[in-house]
Amino acid sequence: GENVEQHPSTLSVQEGDSAVIKCTYSDSASNYFPWYKQELGKRPQLIIDIRSNVGEKKDQRIAVTLNKTAKHFSLHITETQPEDSAVYFCAASGGYGQNFVFGPGTRLSVLP
């Protein structure tokens, strides 16, 4: 089945700097890759997603890139703000009979 790895597990950046979180997946049939943000004590919420027919997608300060050949995708946050501090989860889905498989999460801290 699918296996999703995520790095780093924790990340601290200064406010205004960029943050990058990387995920790799194992099932070449996966074709949908969402990113969820989870604030402390809250539910996960989708912040951006990408499908396999697209290499990059951007939404304001957030972007996701996908390399299907290498089976990895990354979340990029520019001009980080304190409210970006949260746990971020990547996921892979879409292989035959396959539900979402989540990565273990990255705790991002944006320091003022």
Added chain:
Amino acid sequence: NAGVTQTPKFRVLKTGQSMTLLCAQDMNHEYMYWYRQDPGMGLRLIHYSVGEGTTAKGEVPDGYNVSRLKKQNFLLGLESAAPSQTSVYFCASSPQPRLNEQYFGPGTRLTVT
């Protein structure tokens, strides 16, 4: 719309007790899921349902049962709770499987002593 709701929000059980967690969604979604979240392990799928009257096992189904008697509700049962089931449980729903956003409920924090 309330989206996805879960009851209860918190619960403490003693080993061997049973309980049922209720998930409800008002978005007319076909697909519903139960996850557990443990520190450093992300979200792991317990059971899921692709429609009313159907259920299937996920990654970590042992010790849990589910039922989907109505399209809007998905119940998760623990027949004999164990300390290893201490976790935060999230329900989610989606209009289609695998290729669309999952909408999560607020979670249930369960402690088994």
